[in-house]
Amino acid sequence: MDKQVLWDVNKEFLTINEWHEYIENCLENPEDSKAICNINADDDREFDAIFFGGGAGGRFGSAYMRAMGGRQLIVDRWPFLGGSCPHNACVPHHLFSEVAAELMLARTFSDQYWFPNMDGVVTNIKEIVDLFRRGRNGPHGIMNFQSKEQLRLEFILNTPARLIDNHTVEAAGQRFKAKNIIYGPGASPYSLNIPGADLHGVYDYETLVEELDYEPGNTVIVVGGGKTAVEYGCFFQATGRRTIFVVRSKILKLIRDGETHGYLVDRMKEVGCEIWEGSEVTEIEDDGEGNVGRVLIKTPEGEEIVDTDFVFMGMGENPRSQHAVDVLGVKARNDGAIIVNDKLQTSVPNVYAIGDVIGGPMEMFKARKSGVYASRHIMGEDISYTPKDFPDFMHTHYEVSWLGMSEEEAREKYGKVTIIKMPPENDDGLDVALPASDRMMMYAFAVPRMSGFQKLIIASESRKVVGAWHVGCGAKDAFQFLNVMVKKGLTIDELGFFDELFLNPTHFIQLSRLRAGLKQLEDL
């Protein structure tokens, strides 16, 4: 709803918790709330850019432009800055993945130590969704506070905006002009076009958080086999529900290292996930009252029918490009992604696009950096942005991090590679008590095969690290920095002489040191 009534917040000061409460009110009573306007009337400079969308890309691009001395304006439909990540996308899934990890621990040690008896216990999904829903306005409050008081951004929030032309945006009944438009409205969940997809009981990552209004029954159908499907599906499974992943081709194709992939899929199966590959949901049937009643699934062995009241669609995202295509005529690919060059410029002069709307990788670092790079270009810097060779991560019940090549890719490219891994290659396989580290210690001492898997891949000739894979916990942050070093040509010899903080979740430093003395590298 377009809001013509403005609350001019420019001369006001709100604490983080005041913002928190105000945002909560806006979201609970959207009809009654006003557009939030933070425009500095004393600044008569033209805007260098209007950011259409105040998510990760818009907010970081704005901060950088402002820091460089430029003037920007963000327009966003939500009453907060930060976009979908903290509202219904990456942050909630982290909470759900945390719960999955805790529940796997509680089930593994059921009725031992202080853990309750989890036998046959199905825990609440809605309660955890509600925990998130109640708490999410806290981070929103921080970002509004930070954006206004610390970063001094100008913005109009809590009202839809409309593109008018390549210099003009309309919001809250006013038109705003700028030298440039930076378009970054994000992406929305992809939905399957099959009968019954609109029934009550079919959710995606967005509607799960926004609309879940009942406690699902004991069977869950998850459609998809990539990040979103597995992250949410493992949470559902951990609550004690029968969880079937219906995957068109193969689950977790993004885990390109075969051994790491095998470890992950085996553990998913071990805790009870059902993985139906080469399969498709063809229809979702009504229970007679508008709710999901059962699901028809085409499998390689024929059609299966599963009774359930809960289907989760986890199949990726569509860029929200249509508005810019319609109004400005920016060019987009068939998948909806707006086409940009390495300056983030679209096909229309003075119109940039950033974040998920320009397609994959739909990752936080890309949203943020693309916003910053667009700003730098507008402010006169000579930049070239092409996100490549980045590290990545996801959750099953575990945290999984990776960078660079898989073992298979490295063998293909380099011929001779050296593998350093934990557990080591040995006749007892995974049934040995390492790796051990953060959050994996109880497994290491009681159910060793559950304590994780990790692998470092070295091109033997050059002695350079070319890939790293980690299943466990506590390695994700390290992979950010390790990746920078790997891109600069880090060798096993250099790595082996860093100072480890032992027990370190990766074990890479000390394992490298055990081999670094060798002229002809050997596996470990």
Add this chain to the structure above:
Amino acid sequence: MDKQVLWDVNKEFLTINEWHEYIENCLENPEDSKAICNINADDDREFDAIFFGGGAGGRFGSAYMRAMGGRQLIVDRWPFLGGSCPHNACVPHHLFSEVAAELMLARTFSDQYWFPNMDGVVTNIKEIVDLFRRGRNGPHGIMNFQSKEQLRLEFILNTPARLIDNHTVEAAGQRFKAKNIIYGPGASPYSLNIPGADLHGVYDYETLVEELDYEPGNTVIVVGGGKTAVEYGCFFQATGRRTIFVVRSKILKLIRDGETHGYLVDRMKEVGCEIWEGSEVTEIEDDGEGNVGRVLIKTPEGEEIVDTDFVFMGMGENPRSQHAVDVLGVKARNDGAIIVNDKLQTSVPNVYAIGDVIGGPMEMFKARKSGVYASRHIMGEDISYTPKDFPDFMHTHYEVSWLGMSEEEAREKYGKVTIIKMPPENDDGLDVALPASDRMMMYAFAVPRMSGFQKLIIASESRKVVGAWHVGCGAKDAFQFLNVMVKKGLTIDELGFFDELFLNPTHFIQLSRLRAGLKQLEDL
């Protein structure tokens, strides 16, 4: 007990789990077990070095020497390689710290979600110690397998050894000669010389694991305020026991950043730790049957008497230098640490010393690297080893990581510093819902002040990162790599352009990016 009966394992092959079982038998029946001898009779080269002690330093030094083409021999009293770390020092404490973190979570969410009602519940200490004791031979098995089959080390285990002169060691009734001796027998827990310190019920990190034979009552006295005291003490506290830290001066002095120190101590108090600073245990009284009955404590307010059956001594370690001082006459400092130069050479020709026996930092990286550097020197490399500017970590109920300077030290040195922290400086203090990340997500959404604290310190003029402090989980591994970059002069501008894996436990990349555009840096 000196073992004259040898089991020659050189031509045998044992799997990891066969080693595991064999080690278990040796430890359970020390009288019946044989010395384990892995010497290659076909190799007629003289040993380049005998490592007296096969702990972290001896094993890593041996591996490096062997990799460089040298011949080494390890002698160790235990039936496994790897030393005290996996047996009764750093690994058990990681398990206990893990349990502390899980129990803090369970108590915070007592009777909510799937957590049991923890009100007044005291959980078992001995059960967790036993979990460790049962499981520890698994990692031992891996290290014996790795050392023999993968690293091809020669060793004599499971029998005490004796120095004879600076080329000779006696073990299992035989004398072995080498060009050099590398002395690395480690350190042992420091014990307080007060009446009652030898009563049943007084433990240190070593005896806790080796000897605990009853379930302690509901009050624990922890003597000390450094790493060991706090790590074990927080575990005891988390089990639900009244836990009093008796600290001669101030608790956690090693946390040099004031704000980080404050966060940690406040949280310890919040969950119920009692911290008695400026205090000393003066006597431990007998209960009449040889057990601890009560403890007399001198406090600034006068003497206190506390009834308890359990005292934990957590006051650091003494280098085990005496044997080398007595036999070889190596020079040692007053605190017992053997004096070495930057080649790890002692005052006696051809005698090197490595690891904890040369004093602080008594950290894993130093033990391992000093062993490797001694080997490199012996093998003819020109080296200089001085452990400095290393990152560090410890646990309370939280994981705490740090590198470089505190804010106070940086202000002293640079005058102008820029602080980037989370939660940000704001009127609501810690009562705001960030940071959020690994293992802290449930707190972030329900009890924000418990979700951690982090801080990056930048010298404003040079824009270089000069310190980093993190309380939470999942940052330790990253600090290893970040520290290398900081030592090379990493700036906020470079850091801000790395690719973050969001939600990243440190938040440092994206927070830096929010400020990196500014010519004159500002806090965040």
